[in-house]
Amino acid sequence: MRALSIAATGMLAQQTNVEVVANNLANMNTTGFKQGRAEFQDLLYQNISVPGANSSDSGTVLPSGIQIGAGVRTASVYRVTTQGDLKNTSNPYDVAIQGPGFFRIQQPDGTDAYTRAGDFGLSPEGQLVTDQGYTVAPGIAIPTNALSVQINAQGQVSATVPGQTAPQVVGTLELTRFPNEGGLKAVGNNLFLETPSSGSPQSGVPGSAGYGTLQQGFLETSNVNAVEEITSLITAQRAYEMNSKVVTAADDMLQMTARLGG
Secondary structure: OHHHHHHHHHHHHHHHHHHHHHHHHHOOOOOOOOOOOEEEEEEOEEEEOOOOOOOOOOOOOOOOOOEEOOEEEEEEEOOOOOOOOOEEEOOEEEEEOOOOOOOEOOOOOOOOOEEEEOEEEOOOEEEOOOHHHOEOOOEEEEEOOOOOOEOOOOOOOEEEEOOOOOOOEEEEEEOOOOOOOHHHHEEEEOOOEOOOOOOOOEOOOOOOOOOOOEEEEEEEHHHHHHHHHHHHHHHHHHHHHHHHHHHHHHHHHHHHHHHHHH
């Protein structure tokens, strides 16, 4: 019976939906996390009577026809890239992006990754690094005797050292944009990689046209809305339950058919 397989695809789709919601809720407190949203597509149809086909020799046509769907499938898990709230940490090495853009990170193998999480620190050599110890491009070294560090909205990093009244510029943070941010590949540790779908990276100075500004002493929080996720969870749970009831109903009908045949 076709209803069994159709309902099974619905249950699989809602299972994926619940998994996406679970991941969103699990990352409610993850710095720079972007909410995922499952999107679905209907499957191929069996055309028993094609709409518009001739219904008589006189030229009349079927107004709608008969098309039986085969169910549903997960088309994608779309990443919602809206801005998260900014949280004050008062840590001079925490930097939040207000607006579009990603920090470029140099991984140990020499390849580039990208992140919205600006919870940075210093390496033993004084390099600005992520919480995993990866270098923040383009590579900024803070003097070991620095008394204070300032990062302005345009990404300019300055350090005040003993014997100098004016801060000295030690580097400038850059931001990177992509034509399709939803096409980036998430690899964990708050990092994303370029893919053919994301398009080529485009670097620029914070605050310039099309790029966000930086806020020192702040972190961007997750953009997950707990109320919205709980609502989605309940909806997915009910949809899964209704599909399971279809399986039960189809099984009962098959049992009745089997009894009649016996």
